[in-house]
Amino acid sequence: MAGVRFEIGEACYTPGRRILRGVSSSIDEGGLLLVAGPSGSGKTTLLLAFTGVLSNLLGGVIEGSSEIYGVNPLDPSGFKSVPRVVGAVLQDPDRQLAMPTPWDEASFLLENLGYRDEEVGKAVEGALRRFGLLDKAHFHVEDLSSGEKRRLTFASAIVHEPKLLILDEPTASLDPWGIREVKRLVEEARKGGSSVIVVEHKARHFIGEADRLMVIDRGTVKDEYGPGMALRDEELERLALMGIDARRPEVREPQRRPDSGAVLEVDSLDVGQIEDRPLIKEASFEVNRGEVIALVGPNGSGKTTLLKTLIGAVKPLSGSIRVRGSDILRMKRSKLLRAIFYIPQQPDHLFVASTLEGEVKEASRKGGLGFAEAAGMIPWYQELRSQSPYRLSFGQRMWLSIAIGGCYRPDVMLLDEPTAGLDYRLFCTLRGFVERLREKGLSILIATHDSRVVGELSDGALMIEDGRLRWEDRGRVVETLEHVAGVLI
Amino acid sequence: MRKPTPTSTFLYSLAITALAFIFREPRQLAAIGLPNGLLGFSIGFRRSRWIILLLAIAIWGTFLNALIVANTGDPVAYMGPLEVRVGALNATLTIGLRLLAIAGAALIFFSSTSPRELIRHLEAELRLPKGLAFSIAYSLRLFPLMERDFREIQLARLERGYRRFPITPTDVRSIMLPLLSVGYERAVWTGIGAELRGFALRKVRVKVIFGLPELMVTASIALQIIIAFLP
Structure with a gap:
């Protein structure tokens, strides 16, 4: 059953300057949608649009519809319910972490949603334990390694067990070891029944796991691949020309001198x-x-x-x-x-x-x-x-x-x-x-x-x-x- | 015993700052400058060493300024050909103690609270709007990040052949621009992140806490005022 469905006819930050046109998709429970596209193609705008951030917070305009597990994020009253069903991991942990300690960071969402103190304590302890951060629950976040900061953003995003997990360029500042960790976390979230949307130009990291790949460029859908996708060499080449990293890097002849x-x-x-x-x-x-x-x-x-x-x-x-x-x-x-x-x-x-x-x-x-x-x-x-x-x-x-x-x-x-x-x-x-x-x-x-x-x-x-x-x-x-x-x- | 609530230390630092501007005499300013300076710098030294540097720069600047505008009275020392008179020293002492009191009280506040506690207490006890309370709290999270950015900017400036520390307004501008640019970008995304985590839904439960720790904070303000007015 499709838990998430969006049809964005048009979306813009300021009237008349269209960023997205005709972008639509749906995701089943436990499914993974990979949205790939070059920088500036509108990937992040798509996330902001279908979650209602663009129209409700940033003053943008959206024509279309969106539904996330029964919530209509484009409607101002529905937008207020988005945090109950969505967990978001943004590109850079330093831009996402707002609180000084892992405990405070993971509590923030639950307090906002009105959980009682004892419920907050139990859920936060569980989330931090799951991500190996319980020993550092009261450390200052600046004393965490970059991998630990990334894990903390995950812990804070799933602490309320959201039905949809959104990841915006999760591999941008990560080493391969961190990327492997992110993939493991995504897999865990899916096993728990969450749908996942990953926005990423390094598509090769998630193609193997995704149920669906949507390629966007200049605000429109250029290609879509369904379940069991097997991309041929020429398709990978075409994606590479668009700026999407979908194939292994070549190893060119060195020029040591x-x-x-x-x-x-x-x-x-x-x-x-x-x-x-x-x-x-x-x-x-x-x-x-x-x-x-x-x-x-x-x-x-x-x-x-x-x-x-x-x-x-x-x-x-x-x-x-x-x-x-x-x-x-x-x-x-x-x-x-x-x-x-x-x-x-x-x-x-x-x-x-x-x-x-x-x-x-x-x-x-x-x-x-x-x-x-x-x-x-x-x-x-x-x-x-x-x-x-x-x-x-x-x-x-x-x-x-x-x-x-x-x-x-x-x-x-x-x-x-x-x-x-x-x-x-x-x-x-x-x-x-x-x-x-x-x-x-x-x-x-x-x-x-x-x-x-x-x-x-x-x-x-x-x-x-x-x-x-x-x-x-x-x-x-x-x-x-x-x-x-x-x-x- | 639990530590005082963030609201009480927030009000304490506000009260000390107000007194620092009300008091005129060095003796009165010493009554609030010395205890707050000593306590603040001893508990906040590790987290906020940069404040000491700022304070030292400010006092040195004050002294240079006093040599120009308040160098009156009997000479008390000589700096090469320059006579340092009692008026310049008095002015430096007065402003130095004032700054010490403000910086010390700020350090006491910063060192005894966390942003999350601060948001909760400012909203629940002072009924501050949640957006304002979050902004104040987030600024505490930003300080270490800005300190890190500042060190990187200093290194980049050295590479490019500029002074490490700002002296002219142009220097200040060229340091502030990257600091603010990076900080602004961070703040926008943190705001979006906070909204996606339900900040708009945040409900404030009004609850005032006033126990022994808060009583002691209030008493310490009263004590400092009494000492300041002792003959």
Whole structure:
């Protein structure tokens, strides 16, 4: 029996600017609907539309109908009942968690729904135990690992046993181990009779489990696949061209360049501190001029700490780091920061101006690269020059931050998870940009757990496992990452 | 004994802040500045070290300002060629104690409550609208996130050849823009998340709690006022 049914004729945030047109589907009890589409295709808007958030909270307009287990979310009085039947897990746990401790977070929904104190206590204890968080029930959420935060968002979403569980890009910031965990949680929810809707551009992670795949682009349904779907190679290729990640990453020929000379040399480096031992012990590796190296490891394995150690922001416990033969610990800070440039995971942190034009001018002035050349790195510069950098799309912001780094003409650029949240089309565009920089002789070290980066962009892979760093065959790394995430294609 | 309710510590910090602006004499301000400063910084140091930094910057700024606008009376010290007079010291002391009292009371409040408790008590006891109570509570959740963002921004600024700490209005603007941009995006989604978790359905049960802990909080305000007016 279909527990959820929606038919969205049209949906828009402001009248006249249509985002969705003619999108409809239904889900049975215990069913899984996978909604795939590139960034900006309207996936999240669809979630906001059929749950009534768009029309009841955000002032949008919807023509159509929606029903979630007998509740009409488009009607203002029905919308108030949506939380009773829906549990939602949003893309980024830091944007969802509103309370300081796991106990408070999991209690929030039940208190809102008017549960009695003793019922709240019992349900919260059960949910936290189920997700392995009971021991940390009164920890501050900032003391939880990213995987634990993700589990907490699940615990808070299912604490009232909703009939529909909605997941918006649940794998965006997760490593393959986290993705496997999400898939297990989805399976558990379905076994408990909940219907599940997953919105995701990395469709390959859920295609194996989904009952139905709906592909949307530019606000309309492009394809729909029913139960027992078996996608042929040409269909996977077509989805990839749309920006949907539906197939295994290729492993391209690497371009390691041992003859071009080592730019970055790391020897017996111990970094970070976890209890009484280093987070990464005795790391030794070299990066040659013009190489792109992927630094792979699970969340919390020390990738970001290693990058920050390489730029001198975190002091190494022991060992040496040399850039073009000079020890970074003896280099002047200003010189060091020009030799290695670190691009943070959140690109906004790097911006200093209020327009794109101002940003490029500042980067050109401080970095020493000519303005025309700096602007030339950004294909959409002319079109968006007067726009605030903070209003660009995530892909554009990431692009801009790498271009800013390029203006400083460093020898080595360190990228921290640059492809998190990027669909396949944006990934390919970014890959082209990174390859251009590489051709100019820039060496790039990318902290990632994205198998696309390892297989399709990098020339070599460094793997962190059990606190040790080692070179690993790229094909094997891709295989491992896909296997851990449970990709079946 | 249970800890005082968030409403009582909230009202306590409001009362101390009001007194800090009412009192004019350094002796009176010392009566509220020293106990609140000592208590606040001893219990809130771990969670809010950044307030100490802000306080130090504010007192230093006050002293520089006092050297320009209130450097009157007898000289008491020399900074190179500059005479520091009793008026500048008095002004710095007065404002420093005022800031110490406010920061200390704020730390006592922040350190003794959690956002969830705060929402419940502000709604149930002070009958604050639930949207306002949630906003105040969520700001407490945002502080650690903003602190983390601030550290990342400092690192990015160093890389780009800018000062780590803001001095000019342009510096302040260029730090605030990314902080607010990231914070705004977070707040929008947290709001949507809260609504999907039934915030609109939240019912407030009015219930006033006043026991021994709250009595002690009230008594401590009275005691500080009495000490301030002792001859």
